Amino acid sequence: MNKTAVGYNAIIDKLELHTLPYYRESYIAHQGRGKTIIDNHHEIHIYPKSYALKNENDLLEHLEFAIKYDGINLEIIKALFKKIEKDNIVKYIQKAPTGIYSRKIWYLYEFLMKEQLPLKDSQRIKYVDLLDPKLYFTCPAIKSSRHAINDNLLGNNKFCPFARRTNALEKYINSNLDDKARALLEKYDPHLIARACHYLYTKETMSSYQIEKEQPDKNRVVRFINLLQQASTITFLTKEKLIELQNVIVDPRFKNIDYRHNQNYVGENVNPYFQKIHFISPKPEDISDLMDGLLDSLDRMLSADINPVIIAAAISFGFVFIHPFEDGNGRIHRFLIHYILSKKDFTPKNIIFPISSIMLQNMYDYDSTLESFSNPLLSVLTQYDLTEDGMMTVKQDSQSYYQYIDFTVMAKYLFACIEEAIYNHIEREIIFLAKYDKAKKAIQEIVDMPDNQIDLLIKFVFQNNGNLSSNKRNRYFSLLRDEEIEHLTQVINNIMMS
Numbered sequence: 001m002n003k004t005a006v007g008y009n010a011i012i013d014k015l016e017l018h019t020l021p022y023y024r025e026s027y028i029a030h031q032g033r034g035k036t037i038i039d040n041h042h043e044i045h046i047y048p049k050s051y052a053l054k055n056e057n058d059l060l061e062h063l064e065f066a067i068k069y070d071g072i073n074l075e076i077i078k079a080l081f082k083k084i085e086k087d088n089i090v091k092y093i094q095k096a097p098t099g100i101y102s103r104k105i106w107y108l109y110e111f112l113m114k115e116q117l118p119l120k121d122s123q124r125i126k127y128v129d130l131l132d133p134k135l136y137f138t139c140p141a142i143k144s145s146r147h148a149i150n151d152n153l154l155g156n157n158k159f160c161p162f163a164r165r166t167n168a169l170e171k172y173i174n175s176n177l178d179d180k181a182r183a184l185l186e187k188y189d190p191h192l193i194a195r196a197c198h199y200l201y202t203k204e205t206m207s208s209y210q211i212e213k214e215q216p217d218k219n220r221v222v223r224f225i226n227l228l229q230q231a232s233t234i235t236f237l238t239k240e241k242l243i244e245l246q247n248v249i250v251d252p253r254f255k256n257i258d259y260r261h262n263q264n265y266v267g268e269n270v271n272p273y274f275q276k277i278h279f280i281s282p283k284p285e286d287i288s289d290l291m292d293g294l295l296d297s298l299d300r301m302l303s304a305d306i307n308p309v310i311i312a313a314a315i316s317f318g319f320v321f322i323h324p325f326e327d328g329n330g331r332i333h334r335f336l337i338h339y340i341l342s343k344k345d346f347t348p349k350n351i352i353f354p355i356s357s358i359m360l361q362n363m364y365d366y367d368s369t370l371e372s373f374s375n376p377l378l379s380v381l382t383q384y385d386l387t388e389d390g391m392m393t394v395k396q397d398s399q400s401y402y403q404y405i406d407f408t409v410m411a412k413y414l415f416a417c418i419e420e421a422i423y424n425h426i427e428r429e430i431i432f433l434a435k436y437d438k439a440k441k442a443i444q445e446i447v448d449m450p451d452n453q454i455d456l457l458i459k460f461v462f463q464n465n466g467n468l469s470s471n472k473r474n475r476y477f478s479l480l481r482d483e484e485i486e487h488l489t490q491v492i493n494n495i496m497m498s
Helices: 008-015 059-070 074-083 086-095 100-113 167-174 177-185 190-211 218-229 239-249 284-302 308-322 329-343 355-361 363-380 399-403 408-446 451-463 470-476 482-496
Strands: 003-006 024-029 035-039 042-047 142-144 149-151 265-271 274-280 384-386 392-394
Touching: 003 008, 008 024, 008 059, 008 074, 024 059, 042 059, 059 074, 059 086, 059 100, 074 100, 074 399, 086 100, 100 149, 167 308, 167 408, 177 408, 190 218, 190 329, 190 355, 190 408, 218 239, 218 329, 239 284, 239 329, 274 363, 274 384, 284 308, 284 329, 284 399, 308 329, 308 363, 308 399, 308 408, 329 355, 355 363, 355 408, 363 408, 408 451, 408 482, 451 470, 451 482
Parallel strands: 024 042
Antiparallel strands: 003 024, 035 042, 142 149, 265 274, 384 392
């Protein structure tokens, strides 16, 4: 089909912009009907000729089309504003000063460029939402009387996350996973839940370290568990609090007193002469603005009626992409998930969703989620030097790549992790403990054994697929008769393996 690029697609082509790929492309068909092609997370929209622009060489007409049909992409819009004359923008707005899309362009210019255009304030005109709440997750509006625009973005000009209202996310939200978790816990004895919770906190801590291929000492494990347990008590998340968290989580030798001052990246040595780069973090000089923006966005979203999982995905993954510290970023990223979910009362009290454990057991899905941002990033962030000793210098302006990320994919992944946690981890652990208690009681009724002996017997039989090995039998249970061992093993199988 013969077609012509329109909207963001055309802007990128005409200006040869090096922006992150957008999730959708738009075209005008030269003839025939329009159609939509959706491939995984990417969309192609082909419009009939009736949608053609009056002047396909006018970049601001393309921008108006993009805002109208393609949504808001602040990175592309900001890159466009940097390339065209300010006077041309003023003239375009003056053609229809009260028009919805003229006002949106006007507001976005002043919002992104931090510069006021020589235009008079709007007078007695109906306000319009910047984002369509039917298409995006939004915050309560901050009214701009100058433009008669309701700024309902999730963030600010330093850092503004996006999440689209896809069918998958709406389905997850309507499933009310937080209510289902509470209903699940109400079925079981509180003492049983408390024991399960202790195990889940430990499991979450160890898994978070194992994702980073670290084996922490007992003191660091205890400190991290305490952090998780006290997450909801943190009143405000600040730079100072993040540094404090980093100091608790990492080896004491690698504590930071500020955000990093070096360029960091993730790579692997393919051979002695070549290193494959997997991810490049923002330049050190960009971190302070990005983190200020992220923390302000967090405050704005926490005060809004936004599903906590959406907030947790945007902030936690936004944090790990900014990578503000030399070490500990991954663990803080996962801690932030728990902090936000508990802060918004999404997580039932005295329990934790073992999200890191789920990530660890299926690293492919976790890595794929991270790569949904890092792979497109590496297609545009190509100007850097890497010395033989592994020191990197980024040579292009890269801040905007990290400022306006679409976290829709990350939100869907996080919902899936929570769903998995509720049905296949929390309940499974509670049921295991209930069966364990039942098996212990049954064993004591057959042979009045010490508790530590019973624990060992259940552990060995359970780990050996329902059998007690001769070695373990002779070493630990020599006082028991063969018929007793056979009976006890059968009891354990009947209870634990059912």
